[in-house]
Amino acid sequence: MTDQQNYWNPVLETLPLEKLEKLQLNKFSRIFQWAYNNSKFHRSLYDKARITPDDIQSLEDIRHVPKVEKSMMRDIQKKDPFPYGDALCVPLEEVTEYRQTSGTTGQPVYQPDTWQDWEWWAECWAYLLWAQGYRPADRVFIPFGYNVFVAFWAGHYGAEKIGCEVVPGGVLDTKARILKIQELHATALMGTPTYILGMADTARNQMGIDPAELTINKITCAGEPGAGIPSTKKRIETAWNAKVYDHAGATEIGAWSYECSHQPGGMHVNEAFFLVEIEDIDTGEIITGPGKRGKMIITALDRMAQPCVRFDSKDIIEWASEPCSCGRTFRVIKGGVVGRADDITKVKGVLLAPSAIEEVVRSINGLGDEYEVIVENAGDAEKITLKVELMPDSTDRRKSIESKLTDQLRLKTNLRYDIIFNDYGTLERYEVKAKRFKDMRKK
Amino acid sequence: MMTTENELKKIDDKIKVLRNTAEELKGLAENIPTITRNTSRLLASVQMMELNISDCIDFDI
Numbered sequence: 235m236t237d238q239q240n241y242w243n244p245v246l247e248t249l250p251l252e253k254l255e256k257l258q259l260n261k262f263s264r265i266f267q268w269a270y271n272n273s274k275f276h277r278s279l280y281d282k283a284r285i286t287p288d289d290i291q292s293l294e295d296i297r298h299v300p301k302v303e304k305s306m307m308r309d310i311q312k313k314d315p316f317p318y319g320d321a322l323c324v325p326l327e328e329v330t331e332y333r334q335t336s337g338t339t340g341q342p343v344y345q346p347d348t349w350q351d352w353e354w355w356a357e358c359w360a361y362l363l364w365a366q367g368y369r370p371a372d373r374v375f376i377p378f379g380y381n382v383f384v385a386f387w388a389g390h391y392g393a394e395k396i397g398c399e400v401v402p403g404g405v406l407d408t409k410a411r412i413l414k415i416q417e418l419h420a421t422a423l424m425g426t427p428t429y430i431l432g433m434a435d436t437a438r439n440q441m442g443i444d445p446a447e448l449t450i451n452k453i454t455c456a457g458e459p460g461a462g463i464p465s466t467k468k469r470i471e472t473a474w475n476a477k478v479y480d481h482a483g484a485t486e487i488g489a490w491s492y493e494c495s496h497q498p499g500g501m502h503v504n505e506a507f508f509l510v511e512i513e514d515i516d517t518g519e520i521i522t523g524p525g526k527r528g529k530m531i532i533t534a535l536d537r538m539a540q541p542c543v544r545f546d547s548k549d550i551i552e553w554a555s556e557p558c559s560c561g562r563t564f565r566v567i568k569g570g571v572v573g574r575a576d577d578i579t580k581v582k583g584v585l586l587a588p589s590a591i592e593e594v595v596r597s598i599n600g601l602g603d604e605y606e607v608i609v610e611n612a613g614d615a616e617k618i619t620l621k622v623e624l625m626p627d628s629t630d631r632r633k634s635i636e637s638k639l640t641d642q643l644r645l646k647t648n649l650r651y652d653i654i655f656n657d658y659g660t661l662e663r664y665e666v667k668a669k670r671f672k673d674m675r676k677k
Numbered sequence: 678m679m680t681t682e683n684e685l686k687k688i689d690d691k692i693k694v695l696r697n698t699a700e701e702l703k704g705l706a707e708n709i710p711t712i713t714r715n716t717s718r719l720l721a722s723v724q725m726m727e728l729n730i731s732d733c734i735d736f737d738i
Contacts, residue, residue, distance in 0.1 A: 243729050244680065245680060245685065245729070245730065245733060246729060246733070249738065253738045256736065256738055257732065257733070257736060257738050260732070260736040261732065261736075348721075349717060349718060349721045350720070350721040350724050352721075353721040353722060353724065353725050354724075354725065354728070357725045357728070357729075506728075507728070536728055
């Protein structure tokens with residue numbers, strides 16, 4: 235294999251749109267038929283909606299297939315067979331993989347996979363890693379405690395599949411991980427943006443090691459929207475002197491999207507393996523063109539043990555208007571996943587996405603990477619408090635930083651904030667799934 | 678370099694030979710777990726090649 239091979243699969247990744255749509259329709263029909271025949275849950279859902287596999291003749295027909303919500307998956311789990319319930323499409327003895335969701339939004343959902351499904355997970359990751367420039371000569375360090383969650387198991391297997399050497403940095407602490415990267419001359423990293431930034435901070439401030447002088451040249455971020463937020467991406471790239479690529483996936487869905495090495499300002503959807511529909515939150519209509527945000531309804535076209543058919547992911551995305559210069563015909567979602575339908579909240583009558591605050595905080599020199607947002611009731615009104623950290627070498631610029639921060643927040647979010655400057659290092663640090671947005675109004 | 682339709686068809690033919698061979702092998706060695714389990718894994722890899730190539734042929738893409 236040579237670097238002249240730009241695509242993991244040049245056949246599918248460059249299919250013209252009409253052929254891609256034909257492939258998606260055929261594959262949707264196949265997985266729909268599979269779920270209809272083998273899952274009691276799906277059969278019951280579709281019978282109630284009076285829809286059968288024969289009704290799927292066009293992509294428009296797919297819009298009549300009922301959506302599946304995460305709460306439904308939780309109810310399914312109360313049924314047999316234990317512990318997965320009646321969406322399971324294969325005998326239990328064919329299940330080789332157990333994973334579960336993090337439970338951020340409620341009771342975790344259990345996810346069974348067969349070995350074939352697990353090969354598919356790795357295949358999805360192979361697409362994304364290849365697009366990000368991973369090649370067999372890479373030594374990939376994964377600074378992550380593997381456990382019941384899918385992160386970064388599939389990344390590990392995907393990297394192995396394309397021929398990389400994988401170093402599992404699981405139970406090592408942050409300092410030991412940095413030393414191991416230094417010792418082995420690792421070339422690539424995978425992690426959450428929060429943790430990758432935290433690692434750089436630890437290396438610089440606690441170990442006297444400049445992460446930019448280590449051998450890491452590319453970093454794949456997942457689990458949070460950070461690598462799709464320009465100011466956060468820039469901070470990580472500067473800290474490590476490496477390219478940073480965004481990726482989005484989910485336990486119940488699979489690894490469905492990725493930023494390629496051309497960094498088009500968004501992520502490609504792997505449209506040969508997934509069907510992504512964007513639904514207008516207000517009208518429920520499917521948005522087919524660029525320029526309008528909605529929530530993602532997604533189908534994993536080849537996942538068999540527990541099918542993912544028209545899953546309401548709540549991710550907020552929009553189609554980009556321009557194709558990517560990399561030559562892939564897989565469409566791009568602009569800015570990646572820009573939020574979640576259940577994260578975007580109204581404050582003082584204005585829609586607020588927490589990622590917009592992060593974009594502002596991390597665009598300002600002199601502020602640390604961490605921040606915290608607290609929304610609370612103050613009498614009849616609502617109050618937003620933003621806590622940030624002032625870098626030790628910027629304390630004399632506090633007034634100008636505060637002024638810039640206030641102006642930018644007003645510009646980007648149309649809201650006013652009470653800003654509190656904390657000493658550097660005093661806000662909570664996270665390894666995974668940072669919880670920086672605290673809405674106290676609901677308590 | 679573009680892959681022609683004819684080349685894709687040849688690749689697909691070989692993938693089908695692989696599947697048939699693996700399934701036949703699995704059937705021949707029902708009482709030998711190492712063969713049945715390893716062919717199950719092999720078939721999962723074959724499936725990935727089918728998703729990547731054979732689907733295009735089978736669905737006339």
